[in-house]
Amino acid sequence: MFKLFGSPDSVRKWAQILFCLVAALCLAPSVAWARRTHDSFFQGTDHELHVYRIYGKEPGKTLLIIGGIQGNEPGGFLSADLYADMGIAKGNLIVVPRANFYSILLNRRQINEDMNRKFAESSGMNYEARIVAILKELISQSDCLINLHEGSGFFSERWESNMRNPKRYGQSIIADCETYTNPKTGETLNLGAMARQVVNQVNRHIKEPDYRFRFNNHRTRDPKTLHPEQRKSATCYALYQCGIPAFGIEASKSLPMELKVRHHNLAINAFMDLLSITPETPVTDLAQPAMQYVVIAVNDKIPFAVPNGHALRINPGDVVRISHVEGNYKRGFSADILSYGTVNDMHKSIRITTPTQVVVRKDYQRCGTVDIILNHLKSGIHTVSAVPEILCFKTRINGNEHLFMNNDRVELINGDKFELVDVTTNIEDSSEVVVNFKGFVGNRKNNTGEDRGYVINTARDLWKRYSLRGMGKEYQVIVTHGDSELGRLIVHIADPVFDYVVLQVNDGVKRCLFPGDSITISSQDAINVLDVKTNVPTNAGVQAFLTWRGTKVRLFSDGAGSPWSVGPDPIGDNKNEGYKIVVQRDHIILGSIRVDFDEGAPYGG
16 A cells, blocks of 8 residues: 555645646656756857757757847847757757847847848858857757747738738747648648647737737748748758758737737747647746846956945056956856957957947946946045955856855755855955864864855855854854955855655656655565755755665765665565655754555555
């Protein structure tokens, strides 16, 4: 008998179990968590290109999403941006949120040439051609392309008004033909049927009839087409050269921004559904862009983190280099040093000889400034070098780098590995300051208070009595220079929490068990722990063991299971004595599941 819990009338527990069983059915025992990659091209130029690949937990078709190929159509690139962080259960995504970043920065359709009219050309010397070459390669790796745009007016197959007629693009899904048979493979692509299926699915979520989508067949290769220019487009190339279905998604320029992004999201989700790509739907976030600080190195020394509205004071002839913009979005920021460089001066070394200003933009929207002042000039602006201070902390959490501002709060889970890599300060030599994690001693033979460079195991290495209020939950990192305190960081450590395990016995159904539950199996069965749900990101350091009488067999470690056959020999005669699946992180026991043996009852009864 499979015992889920001791109180059958517990509504809360039944709700948890039903939820987890549904989630567990999506897990395959031999497949790892989704993998993602990020490739960047042309770094340090105005036309940086970023490509995000998300691989599902189960194999499937690959959908290529391109946004921002024309820079004055923000609905497309803001929508595509939401999918770069998506998790995928089945299938794959390739996301290019900002294909034409240069034109986005200037809020213009094109710079040299219309990038979406470059796909028929075999070569070219401008940056548009170089990006198109990369997009062509991505198309060849995909099973379907959708290109996100904004179109004027509203498409209609018959003339209704100047803003609603066959030559308008808005609120339509465009294909180059109704059907296409690939001469190389003989496969027939029913583009019209695919587009109409998506249109019907999208329109169920659009209440206003005038805003509903329609299928727009451009008949691109027809001599009488209304749109011969589309023969040079990405969708035409994808269909006729690569043999994959390709569509343009056109939200109307007449709609409010949030509605345009929402309609693009609906179309993307519908195409993912059509291709059996199982997504986690992104959340629309159109908050006003806000820059917090820029990271600027002077003469290749340790960089400053200069807050929005502040100033950096340097000497004439110093070389500055901006490496990072921190704000309320992950992507789309640029930094322009006025009168120097170009429209985007990120990652460029620039010698400053006159006072200037750094203007930070999110896409084309201005969202922050930093003044650069020369030492021989006076200014009433608050400068970074006014008094000694700590500006930011460079850290590693479980091997991943994180940057925190002065007086920030770091949220950790007990068992996390935390390292103070360095601090950014306006004191030229950062070795003159002491970075002390209160409650940790790095060198016990010679305790100078300097704790940079040590990997701190938060489950083992901290002294509770030195924590704030002596509770072992909050600690301070204090930065000092002589007798002066320059800054601090608060480190909060939460307890790891074990919610449930997803396991499979033999090839049976996948099941969720909660702490304190039990499972009954035979000594001939094989146990496979597919997943352990905790509050620990990526389950770093989380393990599950089958234990009995001092013996431990690992079933799960750091996000991956290890199937194990029980077998009759290790069990012995007393099969109900202390067998458990124990979940722990480091030496911290998070919870356990009891394992009972019953040779007479088949598994799953």
